[in-house]
Amino acid sequence: MSTAELHTLTGAYALHALPEGEQLAFERHLGACEACAQEVRELSATAARLGLAVSATAPPALRERVLREITTVRQEPPPHGRSTRATASPGRAGRWPVYALAACLAVSAALGGVAVQQYQAVQDARQETRQAQRHDAQVSRVLAAPDARTATAAMEGGAQGTVVVSRSVNRAVFAASGLRRPSDGQVYQLWFDDGGTMRSAGLVDTPDTDGTVLMDGPVDRASGMGITLEPAGGSPRPTTPPLGLMGFPAA
Structure with missing residues (x-):
């Protein structure tokens, strides 16, 4: 698997949806790619917050349909010096960059019995995560100050x-x-x-x-x-x- 392809696996990895081989390859990649590591942290926090905030019983066929469709969906790589244009992998259909995160979150919904109703919920959860991270960083800065x-x-x-x-x-x-x-x-x-x-x-x-x-x-x-x-x-x-x-x- 190429480096360019590894950059696209952050969402699936955050939701534990990668096959074992791809998971191991991606974990090796994470050790050398801070952009992907940061994106995994944000996506994991987002999925967890959505799971707590929005609950609904998923239709019986949702899990099977989502697991089938994610084999044709890949998100765009992080925009840190890499091209954001989608490219197709052998045996896979083209990526849907606008809906990639929503598709990954749908996997979490199917497996956990949680359905994500609105894309806006993703944006709100990510903003809340960033605010919490900034708050924690500011608190740590005060507590660690030499003159505290x-x-x-x-x-x-x-x-x-x-x-x-x-x-x-x-x-x-x-x-x-x-x-x-x-x-x-x-x-x-x-x-x-x-x-x-x-x-x-x-x-x-x-x-x-x-x-x-x-x-x-x-x-x-x-x-x-x-x-x-x-x-x-x-x-x-x-x-x-x-x-x-x-x-x-x-x-």
């Missing part, structure tokens, strides 16, 4: 809050444990303390309220932070007494 400093304090109701601040990165990360789930119509909101003036730093909207949050906006001259319980959507200024206050540690 940590402060921890008890909060109302037995919860505990921890903040990590990096002045060089100019960002802060907040983590909470033991926060009770807010009532309907309420949300936890974070604040920077700019010399006694509270500046919104985003909402704690993780499903279980026990998570790591990259605080919105730069730290700048803030000397500390607080957390309050606000109406859904947040408030421009705190409307309730703080559940917790923490001063930022000195650099």
Whole structure:
């Protein structure tokens, strides 16, 4: 199998739809091709998110039809210095580049009992994946900064809050444990303390309220932070007494 053909197998590999021989060849190729490795990571995350988000019982004949049709479908190679024009392989029909990802996801639907209803769902899931990756990268950058400093304090109701601040990165990360789930119509909101003036730093909207949050906006001259319980959507200024206050540690 040529290198050009290997570049087209990312979607099928991400969904475990390759024959053993092609799978082994592609895995060797992945070690030397970062573009394909990145595309496999994105497609795998996309398929997993779609499987959780969109569920429906697949028609009995869908699995057989999809497995038959994917032998004639190949996606275009990644556009990293390679031609994006489709070429036919011996014994295979021409590729359908526009529908390649949709066809691969249909394999996942057939095997797992999940049917993908709209192409837009693919775009939304991939965007969500990229946003999550950017968030994780920014959090890691703060936590790994040489000047990162940590402060921890008890909060109302037995919860505990921890903040990590990096002045060089100019960002802060907040983590909470033991926060009770807010009532309907309420949300936890974070604040920077700019010399006694509270500046919104985003909402704690993780499903279980026990998570790591990259605080919105730069730290700048803030000397500390607080957390309050606000109406859904947040408030421009705190409307309730703080559940917790923490001063930022000195650099």
